[in-house]
Amino acid sequence: MKTLYLKVLKHYLHKQFKNTRKALGLTQAKMAEKLEIDTRSYSDIDNGKSLCSTLTFILFLLYYCPDPMKLLEEIRKVIEDAKNSAA
Numbered sequence: 001m002k003t004l005y006l007k008v009l010k011h012y013l014h015k016q017f018k019n020t021r022k023a024l025g026l027t028q029a030k031m032a033e034k035l036e037i038d039t040r041s042y043s044d045i046d047n048g049k050s051l052c053s054t055l056t057f058i059l060f061l062l063y064y065c066p067d068p069m070k071l072l073e074e075i076r077k078v079i080e081d082a083k084n085s086a087a
Contacts, residue, residue, distance in 0.1 A: 006051060008082040012075060013057070014048035020064050021046065035059050 021031045032042030035056050044050040052060070061068040 004082055004086055005079055008078055009075065010051040011048060012078050013052060014045060016071065017042075017052070017060065018046045020060075024064070034063065 017031075021028065024031075026034070028043050028046055029039045031046070032039045035042060036059065037053075037056055041050070041056075045052045045056070061071065065071050
């Protein structure tokens, strides 16, 4: 089940990071700089190849998410939906 959660979370967060970056009109390099990670790491998140670290996720919530609680609730729902679909 953990593997399913990670897959779903990676897919969901990659869309959130990418959509936010585009809405802000930032390049991957600039977004990486703002999140204090290297461009390659950000590119992997933005393209859905890897999941961000906890620290990167917290910085994203603090600086780029207008409603962090709403995002966390959406994540909970996505994970619950995946869990119910797997059952």
